[in-house]
Amino acid sequence: MAHNNIIAVLDIGSSNIKTLIARKDEDIIDIIGIGKAESKGIRKGTIINIDTASDSMLKSLEEAEMMAGISVTQVVVAIGGDHISGMNSRGVIGINTKNKEVTEMEIGRVIDSARSVHLPSDREIIEVIEQEYSLDGLGEIKNPIGMMGTRLESEVHIITGLSSTTDNTIKALKRIKIDIIDIIATIRASSEAILTDDEKQLGVIVVDIGHSTTSVIVYLEGSVWHTSVIPIGSMHITNDIAAGLRLTIPMAEQIKIDYGYAFADLVHDEEVIEVPSISDRQNKTMPKKMLANIIQPRVEEILSFVQKDIQKLNCDSLITAGTMFSGGGAMLGGILELAAGYQKGVASRIGEPLGITGITDILDNAEFHSAIGLLKMASQKIDSIPTNNNKKKTTQEKQGKIFKNPLREFFS
Ligand SMILES: Nc1ncnc2c1ncn2[C@@H]1O[C@H](COP(=O)(O)OP(=O)(O)O)[C@@H](O)[C@H]1O
Ligand SMILES: [Mg+2]
Incomplete structure (x- = not known):
């Protein structure tokens, strides 16, 4: 298989499936192909019809492949839906190396210990994210490798989801002869697209407003402490x-x-918009404020759910970088103005993806944030994902391959 430093990612949203193909050159991620297809056979992020979902995935992939002039065989995938949730966990091990030094082996063991949580039989772990370690009771250690001690503890955030969703995603892609290298939660990918390390350190909330769900992730002191989906x-x-x-x-x-606005008070009374009419086929004019009055209560409902969710954490004073919005729903006018009333003195803004070149038209389109985050996560961990320019996807050789590649451990 040729290694062309090519990364391909698929974001399975509830309205659209987005594909990005990029070439990685040192630290630069150069987008060379973009695809978007309506999510058919998918409801609230969960596959309800494998055949139609496969077709939608293929459509999105082929559009990106055509633009890139490359055929991909492996992808990193983002999945969403209200089945995704997060929990914090803790692991502990004794250090029994000869000189009591913590090596990568101990890190692996203590993370394994933290991830061995009891989950209902229909759920599985999507990602385990390190928070911090403590060594012989001394806490807040970010990297204990090389330190000496007898007892190592780890704190981690575990993102879980329904096993049937990941299984059906694997199956739908297998039908079009695509291997999955890793599966990531949409909100995690969105946050990686738009956050800097400094913002994660300062404490930040990312709210991704998708088509049928809104996902929330909270970073405190550099790591993820909360994930939820509304x-x-x-x-x-x-x-x-x-x-x-x-x-x-x-x-x-x-x-x-075209005209949606989330904050009715900020719309002038005189502003009018033209709306179609089902009955008499003639367009009608109406005050824009009237439309805003329909939209505002629903946006307030979303924001108050987010607020309640965050309040449970009791971490207001630790969120110094404010709230960042992503996802297509964040492009609604007036959302930041309305959100300002929900935050105490900290700014909110629409995230802007960083460190991406190539076909950058989509950088302003918040629908693509999670796909861009997937590219970044994939590029950090994998030097390249094999592509196959000469063979058709229908080759039999990939059948029976292990879909859950051990590489996914590197994402943890
Ligand atoms: N300019 C816009 N103003 C308001 N809503 C928008 C705008 N652009 C896209 N959306 C909405 O964003 C949603 C799609 O966002 P996306 O993040 O792609 O969702 P998903 O990932 O769930 O498919 C749709 O409901 C769409 O109507
Ligand atoms: Mg989305």
């Missing part, structure tokens, strides 16, 4: 507009994107 997304705003203005869903979706 079952309300931008789709609910569209539904409210459709019901309120008696429009079809596609019409309401277009109105939301």
Whole structure:
């Protein structure tokens, strides 16, 4: 297999499947292919029809492959949905090396100890993220390798999801002869796209407003401490507009994107918009404020769910870098202005992906944040993912391959 320093990622969203193909050159990630296809056979991030989901994935992949002039055989995938959740865990081991020194072996053992949590039989671990270590009771150690002691403890954040979702994702991609190198939670990928190490250190919340869900992740002192998914997304705003203005869903979706505003008080009374009408086919004009009045309560509902979720953590004073928004739903006008009322003195803003070159049109499109984060996570850990320019995806040789590649451990 040729190693062309090519990375391919697939973000399986609830409205669209996004594919990015990039070439990695030293520290530069150069996007060379972009694909986007409607998520069919997928509801709330969970596959409900493998055949149609496979077709959508293939459509998205082929669009990116065509642009890149490359055929990929392996991808890193992001999955979302309200089945994703996070928990903190702790592991402890005795150090029995000859000179009591902590080596990579002990780190592996203590992480294994922390990840051995009891999960319901239908759930599995998606990612284990290191928080900190303590050695013989001395805590807040970020990297204990080379230190000496007798008892090593680790604290980790564990992101879990329904096994059926990961299994069906693997199966859907297997149908189109694509191997999965790793599976990551969407919100984790979004946060990697837009956060700097400094922001993670200062304490920051990332809120990804997707189509049917809103995901939340909290970084404190450099590491992840909380992950959760709220079952309300931008789709609910569209539904409210459709019901309120008696429009079809596609019409309401277009109105939301063209004129949607989350904070009615900031809309001038005189501003009018043109909306289609189902019944008399004639466009009608209406005050923009009226549309904002339909949208605002739903956005407030999302923001108050996020606020309640964060309040449980009791960590307000540790969030000094504020709240960052990502996901397509974050592109709604007025969202930051409305969110300002929910935060105590800390700014919120739409995240901007950093360190990406090539076809950068999508950098301003928050729908692509998680796909960009996947590229970054993949590029940090893997030098290259094999591509196969000459063979068709239908080759039999990949069948029966192990999909859960041991490389996924490197993401932990
Ligand atoms: N400019 C915009 N204003 C408001 N909502 C938008 C805008 N652009 C996209 N969206 C909404 O973002 C959602 C898609 O975001 P995305 O992050 O791709 O979701 P998912 O990952 O769940 O597929 C859709 O509900 C879409 O209507
Ligand atoms: Mg998304």
